[in-house]
Amino acid sequence: MANVSVLNHEQLQYLARTLYYKETEAILHTKFNSETELAKYLKDCKDGYQSALALLDAGSELEHRFRNDEARASTAQEIFGYIINGANYALQTVRNSSLRSHCVEKVREHVKLLADAIEVVRNVNDVAKEVNEYRKAMLEYTRRHQNPPSREFSIWLKGSGIKYEELVQRYQAKLKFRGRFKDLKDVQKIQLMIATEG
Known part of the structure; x- marks a missing residue:
């Protein structure tokens, strides 16, 4: 299993x-x-x-x-x-x-x-x-x-000790999106979530 x-x-x-x-x-x-x-x-x-x-x-x-x-x-x-x-x-x-x-x-x-x-x-x-x-x-x-991809993401996220919000903030900085997540444009939010999921 x-x-x-x-x-x-x-x-x-x-x-x-x-x-x-x-x-x-x-x-x-x-x-x-x-x-x-x-x-x-x-x-x-x-x-x-x-x-x-x-x-x-x-x-x-x-x-x-x-x-x-x-x-x-x-x-x-x-x-x-x-x-x-x-x-x-x-x-x-x-x-x-x-x-x-x-x-x-x-x-x-x-x-x-x-x-x-x-x-x-x-x-x-x-x-x-x-x-x-x-x-x-x-x-x-x-x-x-x-x-398998869901399983890997679940195991990684749980084992990393990092909160998902922190992961999103890291990628937000990499993509140079300024401001709070909720204030981003929808297109930026989508790009950020895709980058976060790799």
Whole structure:
């Protein structure tokens, strides 16, 4: 079995952003029959990115909501672990943007059902066991399907001790882009993310 470095919440956000910028650039370099068709692809790409971020944020919100509820806090953490594993699977192994978005949406729908379940059940142990199985299964699925470049980047990023923001700042200096990342033009952001990914 391949060695997988599971990215954390912050690293997954950066990976989602990197994928978004790379896919946006690819779309912009593709010839379309109309501006409407181009706009649709760009919108779908952005929607997929925002959906991935929303999935990750849902896990944080769930943990925060139940942090003071002894009975439900550990189950909320298990759900967040399931989200992290699901996001790792979608972002690191699914190469097609549309399929990746579909995968993220399926995990989001499932997480909503699980979150609703821990709100209403009296004994959350059954839900906790179920979520634990989903979390483990998603991690195993990710390990089996992770592609080599994603695996290498994950291992390198985790092992380097460098935060992704620092890596972006280094490449921003190399490309001589001045100012904060969020203030750069979209084209500069895309160039920077591609340079960062090498």
